[in-house]
Amino acid sequence: MGVTTFTQEFTTPVHPGRMFKALIIDSHNFIPKLVPQSIKSIEFVQGDGGVGSIKQTNFPEGGHFKYLKHRIDALDAHNFVCKYTLIEGDVLGDKLESISYEVKFEAAAGGCVCKVTSHYHTKGDVELKEEEIKTGKDKAMGMYKTVEEYLLAHPDVYA
Numbered sequence: 001m002g003v004t005t006f007t008q009e010f011t012t013p014v015h016p017g018r019m020f021k022a023l024i025i026d027s028h029n030f031i032p033k034l035v036p037q038s039i040k041s042i043e044f045v046q047g048d049g050g051v052g053s054i055k056q057t058n059f060p061e062g063g064h065f066k067y068l069k070h071r072i073d074a075l076d077a078h079n080f081v082c083k084y085t086l087i088e089g090d091v092l093g094d095k096l097e098s099i100s101y102e103v104k105f106e107a108a109a110g111g112c113v114c115k116v117t118s119h120y121h122t123k124g125d126v127e128l129k130e131e132e133i134k135t136g137k138d139k140a141m142g143m144y145k146t147v148e149e150y151l152l153a154h155p156d157v158y159a
Helices: 016-025 027-034 130-153
Strands: 003-012 041-046 054-058 067-076 081-089 096-108 111-122
Touching: 003 130, 016 027, 016 096, 016 111, 016 130, 027 041, 027 130, 111 130
Parallel strands: none
Antiparallel strands: 003 111, 041 054, 054 067, 067 081, 081 096, 096 111
């Protein structure tokens, strides 16, 4: 098994605590309401949101994927850090065993910097190229921007 690592970073004028609550702590409630055309539901199939919990994301009928499952590996609400692993789902295809993520929101002048490090664990000797995962990375960044826009338009949400 090989591991390919990518890091992404973006800045936002939203406070790190608000981004963390929307994208990590309450994502199972917030995200399906925000983008029902992309995500049908998110539910805990194990645990209550703490370390070791497993969340299943269900996609709408007729999409490219049916579902995926993430396991929460570390959660630090004080420092706005979450580590989780995509452990199951058709999004992994025939090349990936799992994808582990570390998401960190750091305070910056007027908002925060969001840093996402992704470790793609491949099956066998498969080598991934950035182009192969660009679509998934772009969708994730699109989600972050959608959340940012909503929080900017609704300053009381997750305040």
